Amino acid sequence: MIVASLAFYLFSLMAVVGALNVIFQRNPVHSVLWLIFTFFNAAALFVLLGAEFVAMILVVVYVGAVAVLFLFVVMMLDINIIMIREGFLKYLPVGALIGVILLVELAVVFGGWTMAPQAEALRVLPTNPDQLTNTEALGRVMYTDYAYVFQAAGLVLLVAMIGAIVLTMRRRPGVRKQKISEQVNRDAKDTVVMVQVESGKGLS
Amino acid sequence: MDEFLNGYLIPFLWIVGKILLFVIPVALTMAFLTLAERRVIGAMQLRKGPNVVGPFGLLQPFADAVKLMFKETVVPTGSSPVVFFLAPMVTFALSLLAWAVIPVSAGWYISNLNVGILYLFAISSLGVYGIVMAGWASNSRYAFLGAMRSAAQMVSYEVSIGFVMISVLLTAGSLNLTKIVEAQTGMWYFLPHFPMFILFFISVLAETNRHPFDLPEAESELVAGFMTEYSSMSFALFFLGEYINMIVMSALVTTLFLGGWLGPQDMLPGLGFLNVVLGWVPGIVWFALKIAFCLFVFIWVRATLPRYRYDQLMRLGWKVFLPLSGIWLVLTAGFLVYSGKLAK
Numbered sequence: 001m002i003v004a005s006l007a008f009y010l011f012s013l014m015a016v017v018g019a020l021n022v023i024f025q026r027n028p029v030h031s032v033l034w035l036i037f038t039f040f041n042a043a044a045l046f047v048l049l050g051a052e053f054v055a056m057i058l059v060v061v062y063v064g065a066v067a068v069l070f071l072f073v074v075m076m077l078d079i080n081i082i083m084i085r086e087g088f089l090k091y092l093p094v095g096a097l098i099g100v101i102l103l104v105e106l107a108v109v110f111g112g113w114t115m116a117p118q119a120e121a122l123r124v125l126p127t128n129p130d131q132l133t134n135t136e137a138l139g140r141v142m143y144t145d146y147a148y149v150f151q152a153a154g155l156v157l158l159v160a161m162i163g164a165i166v167l168t169m170r171r172r173p174g175v176r177k178q179k180i181s182e183q184v185n186r187d188a189k190d191t192v193v194m195v196q197v198e199s200g201k202g203l204s
Numbered sequence: 205m206d207e208f209l210n211g212y213l214i215p216f217l218w219i220v221g222k223i224l225l226f227v228i229p230v231a232l233t234m235a236f237l238t239l240a241e242r243r244v245i246g247a248m249q250l251r252k253g254p255n256v257v258g259p260f261g262l263l264q265p266f267a268d269a270v271k272l273m274f275k276e277t278v279v280p281t282g283s284s285p286v287v288f289f290l291a292p293m294v295t296f297a298l299s300l301l302a303w304a305v306i307p308v309s310a311g312w313y314i315s316n317l318n319v320g321i322l323y324l325f326a327i328s329s330l331g332v333y334g335i336v337m338a339g340w341a342s343n344s345r346y347a348f349l350g351a352m353r354s355a356a357q358m359v360s361y362e363v364s365i366g367f368v369m370i371s372v373l374l375t376a377g378s379l380n381l382t383k384i385v386e387a388q389t390g391m392w393y394f395l396p397h398f399p400m401f402i403l404f405f406i407s408v409l410a411e412t413n414r415h416p417f418d419l420p421e422a423e424s425e426l427v428a429g430f431m432t433e434y435s436s437m438s439f440a441l442f443f444l445g446e447y448i449n450m451i452v453m454s455a456l457v458t459t460l461f462l463g464g465w466l467g468p469q470d471m472l473p474g475l476g477f478l479n480v481v482l483g484w485v486p487g488i489v490w491f492a493l494k495i496a497f498c499l500f501v502f503i504w505v506r507a508t509l510p511r512y513r514y515d516q517l518m519r520l521g522w523k524v525f526l527p528l529s530g531i532w533l534v535l536t537a538g539f540l541v542y543s544g545k546l547a548k
Contacts, residue, residue: 003212029340033287036333056322064329065359068336072355075340075348133318135379178515 008048015041028074032067039063053134222314226303233495234447235265241503248507275436280343283433287341292438295334295445302327302452307382309465309487320381321373324456325366328411331449332358335413335420335430338442342433350429353514354413354420360521361410367529368404371397371536372460377546385464392463392471400532401461403525405501408453410521412446415506419514454498458491462498465491 018038025031039062046055132140142150197203239254239261246253254261279285305320307313317323332355339351373379375396376387394401410417421429431442458464463471465487469479512520540546 027284029284030287033337052317052319053322056319056326059326060322060329064326064332064362068332068355068359071333071336071340072352075336135319 004048008045011041011044011048015045028077029071032071032074035070036063036067039067051134053138219314226308226314227300230300230303230448230451231444233451234444235269236262237447237451237499238268238443239264240499241506244500244503245507248504269440272436272440277436277438278433280433282343284341284343287337288433289438291334291338291341292434292441292445294337295331296441296448298327298330298334299445299448299452303455305381306452306455306459307385307464308455308491311382312465312488313382316380316382319379321369321379321384321460324381324452325362325369328365328449328453328456329358329362331411334442334445338434339430342430344433346427346432347430350420350426350432354430357410357413357417357419357517357521360518361407361525364521364525364529365404365407365411367526367533368397368400368407369460371400371529371533374533374536374540374546381459381464385459385466388463389466389470392461392466394461397461397532397536400529401457403529404461405457405498407521407525408457409502409505410517412449412453414450414502416509416512417517418511419517450499450502451495454495454502455491457498458494462494464494 015038018034018041021034022031022038025034039058043055043058043063046052046058195203242264243253243255243261254264257263257267279288302324304314305317305323307316335354335358336351339347339349339354342348372393373384375393376384378384378387409415413420419429420426421431426432431439434442467482467485467487467490469475469482473479475482
């Protein structure tokens with residue numbers, strides 16, 4: 001048990017350190033790398049909870065795909081740190097105001113927080129390792145109990161995907177592209193012409 | 205004290221021992237893989253390959269290692285030193301991390317994770333970081349271009365690899381690698397999933413940046429791609445990582461499609477006495493032989509095929525492999541449900 005709690009404190013501490021570094025690093029690429037570090041620690045915390053499936057999916061989706069795109073974009077951007085510093089004082093009041101509002105909201109929420117009496121029982125149920133593995137438990141919830149809601153969520157994502165494609169697709173004239181079907185269907189008859197050239201005349 | 209000894213210290217030492225039992229053979233395999241690659245390509249191109257250091261050139265990998273160790277470490281100006289040295293370490297560490305869940309024989313594994321295949325997928329999807337970090341931190345155009353290509357390439361082929369994995373694990377009914385191998389008893393998955401076996405192998409070539417998809421380090425256009433600025437041990441770590449990744453991916457192909465540690469007597473019953481003899485061969489031998497076969501195909505492809513162009517690579521990944529693997533997944537699921545063979 002001691003090892004488990006030590007691991008919990010280690011990973012939580014590392015997650016907090018990583019999250020702080022995300023906002024305090026001057027170099028945006030370093031920020032993204034710290035963000036990845038934070039994701040890893042969050043995944044480790046899920047493993048400690050016994051939610052191994054969620055932990056792996058967190059690494060696959062967030063670290064393996066989303067953060068790669070982040071890194072990709074941030075590397076391409078030419079971010080001038082001095083320009084950002086110049087606006088610091090100008091935006092300070094607005095930023096401080098938003099910060100205070102968020103702090104008050106959090107205080108209100110956590111001040112009146114009470115645990116539901118059956119919360120402990122509910123927490124144990126879905127991933128009881130004696131009866132079901134993680135994967136089966138999640139599968140039952142998503143595909144059996146809430147199949148329609150799950151499908152609806154999928155439709156929302158599909159709409160978002162189509163929207164993104166429609167917004168970015170444009171046909172530019174004059175772009176030459178390789179059409180493999182045309183290349184394969186080409187025949188010697190259509191492309192090669194045999195000519196008998198008389199000497200001294202050439203092709204007209 | 206006694207509780208500490210039995211509860212923590214002895215399991216800890218046992219795990220360390222198991223890790224060493226995996227890492228040392230993997231490192232040796234990697235060393236001889238570099239030699240085998242040069243010898244096999246040499247034979248395919250009608251030359252001899254390295255044959256001078258030691259008998260049959262067997263000591264060549266160690267000579268190379270010593271040579272790399274004594275080279276000068278160069279850090280390019282304007283680079284980001286921490287990220288620059290972190291990148292090869294990440295690549296190398298990730299290539300070894302994958303071995304934590306691979307069962308090399310019945311009950312021979314470091315960890316029997318219930319989500320083993322997801323773990324492997326997660327580790328292989330992280331491989332892109334070592335390359336992207338190297339490309340960015342090197343402060344060099346060649347390196348950066350190589351890294352950009354690599355990021356796009358690995359993200360594209362991961363999607364179809366994921367679909368193929370889902371088809372396999374639907375058939376096996378488990379995410380646990382040991383159970384996937386056991387489910388293949390009598391029918392190794394490369395037969396029912398034959399088109400996906402080929403597709404998966406090609407995707408693996410792209411995922412490990414091997415020929416004909418070695419665009420990130422295409423030497424004729426990008427010098428050495430993301431590795432351009434690396435020298436000495438930091439280069440050696442990239443090199444190690446890349447070759448160990450090849451072995452990991454071969455192990456994955458073996459586990460998912462070629463029946464893992466199961467011997468040929470499993471697929472061909474009715475050979476009588478020969479089956480009894482084959483049954484005595486330990487599972488790890490079959491596993492190693494299958495990995496060796498996959499690695500040979502890796503090298504064979506390298507000696508045979510010219511490099512793909514970048515747009516062809518993207519087209520193959522998104523417009524050919526992704527729809528094919530998606531359709532196959534739906535077909536597999538449909539077949540399993542209607543034939544009632546879906547694992548409960």
